[in-house]
Amino acid sequence: NAGVTQTPKFQVLKTGQSMTLQCAQDMNHNSMYWYRQDPGMGLRLIYYSASEGTTDKGEVPNGYNVSRLNKREFSLRLESAAPSQTSVYFCASRGATGATGELFFGEGSRLTVL
Amino acid sequence: RKEVEQDPGPFNVPEGATVAFNCTYSNSASQSFFWYRQDCRKEPKLLMSVYSSGNEDGRFTAQLNRASQYISLLIRDSKLSDSATYLCVVGVTGGGNKLTFGTGTQLKVEL
Numbered sequence: 678n679a680g681v682t683q684t685p686k687f688q689v690l691k692t693g694q695s696m697t698l699q700c701a702q703d704m705n706h707n708s709m710y711w712y713r714q715d716p717g718m719g720l721r722l723i724y725y726s727a728s729e730g731t732t733d734k735g736e737v738p739n740g741y742n743v744s745r746l747n748k749r750e751f752s753l754r755l756e757s758a759a760p761s762q763t764s765v766y767f768c769a770s771r772g773a774t775g776a777t778g779e780l781f782f783g784e785g786s787r788l789t790v791l
Numbered sequence: 792r793k794e795v796e797q798d799p800g801p802f803n804v805p806e807g808a809t810v811a812f813n814c815t816y817s818n819s820a821s822q823s824f825f826w827y828r829q830d831c832r833k834e835p836k837l838l839m840s841v842y843s844s845g846n847e848d849g850r851f852t853a854q855l856n857r858a859s860q861y862i863s864l865l866i867r868d869s870k871l872s873d874s875a876t877y878l879c880v881v882g883v884t885g886g887g888n889k890l891t892f893g894t895g896t897q898l899k900v901e902l
Binding site (some may be wrong): 717721722784 | 795797799825827832833834835836837840878880889891892894895
């Protein structure tokens with residue numbers, strides 16, 4: 678059982694380049710999330726999808742777009758990467774409704790923007 | 792004021808010691824509370840949920856104090872393998888069922 682799978686695990690971009698982080702979960706979860714983690718800042722929510730077909734902004738959405746392709750997949754796109762987007766990105770999913778329920782995380786994608 | 796605040800540490804303790812972490816939250820409408828553990832350069836993983844009545848899982852005990860708006864985590868008989876960062880997570884139902892993470896408290900258990 679793979680759980681939550683993210684690709685790529687590492688990426689180096691130049692300022693202005695674009696890229697898409699892919700995330701897939703095999704737990705039949707309704708909700709999926711993208712977080713970024715920076716030193717001293719904790720995990721901050723970028724975007725989330727409460728169910729297939731819906732997406733909403735989180736705390737730090739600027740510079741990002743998302744697509745909930747189907748129930749399994751939730752991608753995060755950087756259209757024009759900036760050095761401030763250097764971070765570790767985590768995708769997560771959760772099956773329970775409401776604010777309860779365990780978040781399952783992928784292993785993270787380490788992005789460096791030069 | 793941050794929505795969820797934790798002492799970043801590090802807490803350096805000898806093996807076998809008891810250590811406690813607190814976490815304060817600002818939103819009185821918060822309804823769900825968790826402790827996650829994160830090892831260096833790894834993803835966070837659920838350690839335990841925190842219930843109103845408090846709960847215990849082996850050497851770990853979590854408490855919730857709604858009046859003072861804080862949760863705590865107590866680790867007894869610390870092991871070297873407990874060395875990690877402990878993240879406090881608070882949830883609010885509605886508005887996307889938002890979960891807010893604290894910045895984490897680093898624990899180092901030493902011989």
